Amino acid sequence: QVQLVESGGGVVQPGRSLRLSCAASGFTFSTYGMHWIRQAPGKGPEWVAVISYDGSHKFYADSVRGRFTISRDNSKNTLYLQISSLRSEDTAVYYCAKEVGPRQGFDYWGQGTLVTVSS
């Protein structure tokens, strides 16, 4: 069965950096695009970033472009999100999600990892 397990969240001071990881299993990781989606407390989901199956294409939300970097290691079945210059508005649960197929939506989500930006 498909499993996505995020890690790396925590309490971080404004301006600092963090790297989130998402360990995937139960499907052929190297053949699917993968996404990061976040959800601030009491708010709806916000799409953050996508990376193509081979890592050659990456896209970001306007709110994070230039500060966040998505990457993947297909040999380790792992997705990453490098977050820098953290702001209070980045406080959220960060989910990794597998796409159904190109452009088709997100069929499996991890349980999420909470990032809290606070001094």
Add this chain to the structure above:
Amino acid sequence: QSALTQPASVSGSPGQSITISCTGTSNDFIDYNYVSWYQQHPGKVPKVMIYEVSNRPSGVSNRFSGSKSGNTASLTISGLQAEDEADYYCSSYIGGSTPYVFGTGTQVTVL
């Protein structure tokens, strides 16, 4: 990019049908048929209910159906049940440099 617009709340009695709308203003939303819908119960992870406008993943009840016309997509829940009470979000591929967007969300209440 602008979020897709949904009604804040929709309610219905058990057994009734309800429809949640999702309106986009960009030509990309109108042109593409890549709308998906997610159900989220409190404290839980979002679950896909519909993808590509009207496709239902295996395991999702056939009481859930999707459609799209012009700049508005819709999720219909027929035979409303207590377990359907949750938040629902639409999402769509819209292309461009920020290719995905979520809707503002709709709270469904079963009376």
